[in-house]
Amino acid sequence: MSSSNTPSSPVLKPLKLNSSGLGQSATSKEQPAPVSSKLQEPTLSTLKLSTPKPLSPKLSTSKLSPPKLNFTLGGSSSKNSSKLATPKLNFSLGETITKPNDIKSLKPAAWSPSTTPLVLVKRELETHDSMSFTFAAADQAQFDFKPGQFVTLAVNIDDKTHYRAYSISSVPQQKQLRLTIKRVPDGLVSNWLADNLSIGDSLSALNIAGQFNSTDCTHKSKLLLISAGCGITPVMSIAKTLLAQDSDADIEFLHCARDKDNVIFHDEMQTLLAQHKNFNVQLLLENSDGFASFSANTDNPSLSHQTGMVSSEVIQQLYPDLNQRTIFLCGPVGFMKAVENIAQESDFDMANFFQESFTPAADNTQQEQISSGATATSVMLHVPDFAVEAEVIQGSLLLDALEKHGVPVIGACRAGVCGSCKCKVTKGSVKSTSTETLTAAEIEQGFVLACSSTVEGDLAVALS
Numbered sequence: 001m002s003s004s005n006t007p008s009s010p011v012l013k014p015l016k017l018n019s020s021g022l023g024q025s026a027t028s029k030e031q032p033a034p035v036s037s038k039l040q041e042p043t044l045s046t047l048k049l050s051t052p053k054p055l056s057p058k059l060s061t062s063k064l065s066p067p068k069l070n071f072t073l074g075g076s077s078s079k080n081s082s083k084l085a086t087p088k089l090n091f092s093l094g095e096t097i098t099k100p101n102d103i104k105s106l107k108p109a110a111w112s113p114s115t116t117p118l119v120l121v122k123r124e125l126e127t128h129d130s131m132s133f134t135f136a137a138a139d140q141a142q143f144d145f146k147p148g149q150f151v152t153l154a155v156n157i158d159d160k161t162h163y164r165a166y167s168i169s170s171v172p173q174q175k176q177l178r179l180t181i182k183r184v185p186d187g188l189v190s191n192w193l194a195d196n197l198s199i200g201d202s203l204s205a206l207n208i209a210g211q212f213n214s215t216d217c218t219h220k221s222k223l224l225l226i227s228a229g230c231g232i233t234p235v236m237s238i239a240k241t242l243l244a245q246d247s248d249a250d251i252e253f254l255h256c257a258r259d260k261d262n263v264i265f266h267d268e269m270q271t272l273l274a275q276h277k278n279f280n281v282q283l284l285l286e287n288s289d290g291f292a293s294f295s296a297n298t299d300n301p302s303l304s305h306q307t308g309m310v311s312s313e314v315i316q317q318l319y320p321d322l323n324q325r326t327i328f329l330c331g332p333v334g335f336m337k338a339v340e341n342i343a344q345e346s347d348f349d350m351a352n353f354f355q356e357s358f359t360p361a362a363d364n365t366q367q368e369q370i371s372s373g374a375t376a377t378s379v380m381l382h383v384p385d386f387a388v389e390a391e392v393i394q395g396s397l398l399l400d401a402l403e404k405h406g407v408p409v410i411g412a413c414r415a416g417v418c419g420s421c422k423c424k425v426t427k428g429s430v431k432s433t434s435t436e437t438l439t440a441a442e443i444e445q446g447f448v449l450a451c452s453s454t455v456e457g458d459l460a461v462a463l464s
């Protein structure tokens with residue numbers, strides 16, 4: 001994910017356009033590439049789970065008429081052989097506690113990623129190339145997090161541990177944690193999980209983190225949630241949590257996808273529409289020549305036509321009260337930049353604009369050199385603590401250069417939002433596109449985020 005506002009400082013992180021558009025996973029830190037093979041069908045579960053109760057007594061707001069999703073159609077807008085080493089665990093989960101009094105007296109222990117592995121209890125195919133993985137803690141602990149945050153998984157592939165951050169798509173304070181992951185071309189970990197992770201398998205995790213969340217980001221009771229592609233993942237967690245907890249919330253949800261078959265959580269959104277009068281969804285589908293708006297509250301959908309990318313016209317038409325809302329936005333960087341521009345052109349108060357993209361901070365400089373045929377210049381990279389002294393191409397991503405030469409840096413989100421790749425430049429300088437998790441004092445001391453920094457000249461680096 002790459003730019004997220006903090007409550008105190010809604011500074012937008014510089015965004016980079018990638019070529020994959022809406023098809024790019026917005027929530028995994030993998031590098032983009034074409035979708036490969038189809039996801040495997042879910043395997044049979046060996047665990048028996050009780051059905052969780054809803055978070056709050058919100059069902060009293062259920063609508064009487066069958067819900068329909070709002071559709072806005074328009075042109076707007078290797079399998080590795082290794083298996084996890086950890087043995088499968090068998091256990092059953094108790095019912096989720098939902099009553100406030102129960103929570104006070106019987107609140108289960110919170111999950112601790114440092115001591116307790118996650119165990120896969122459910123796989124669900126969302127679209128042809130995206131899948132939800134539902135985990136439980138091996139000790140049946142409860143998952144506490146802020147809606148919109150991500151968890152960093154440690155995945156062992158061919159005897160090497162890879163760290164990747166994935167947005168959480170479930171609601172907090174439950175005994176299950178759902179991650180929704182999209183295949184991405186050359187996405188080592190995402191694709192490995194889709195191809196290999198089975199019910200009962202366990203994974204380690206580093207932490208849950210993320211500044212893009214509806215707890216820390218102060219928001220109004222009227223919200224506009226905007227997502228594209230797999231960027232719907234954290235936004236869905238925000239929507240479901242607010243709907244369950246805040247009866248005064250007025251939530252508009254605009255989701256953009258290539259076409260209806262690529263809409264993640266389609267059925268889930270329909271269910272939410274049935275349960276909550278204060279929730280409305282519009283789908284903006286790229287591969288269509290028309291604009292169709294289906295209101296959840298009428299059996300007579302109104303149709304109009306619109307073409308082009310997501311635009312001021314579309315936003316103004318759908319949300320005339322835009323300036324009364326807080327915007328939470330997640331998706332590919334190009335899409336997000338377009339929405340950001342629209343908001344700015346609409347004199348939207350950007351203090352109420354929060355965004356995050358997990359699109360990798362790609363090595364644009366190097367790519368530009370390759371594209372233009374420019375001659376690559378070599379510079380020296382020194383990492384004294386690990387006896388590394390190597391030539392790297394000027395413009396290389398520092399994270400890539402460190403990993404290539406065996407420096408054990410952790411690049412979990414690979415997009416400048418998790419802070420796991422923090423390192424210190426002791427000599428020379430880099431060009432950074434994100435300092436999001438760094439304090440002013442750390443920046444002053446020379447700390448950088450390796451995933452968001454390119455090597456500009458001879459460089460010496462320390463991991464701490």
Ligand code: FES
Nearest residue numbers: 412414419421451
């Ligand atoms: S890998 Fe997350 S900030 Fe760099």
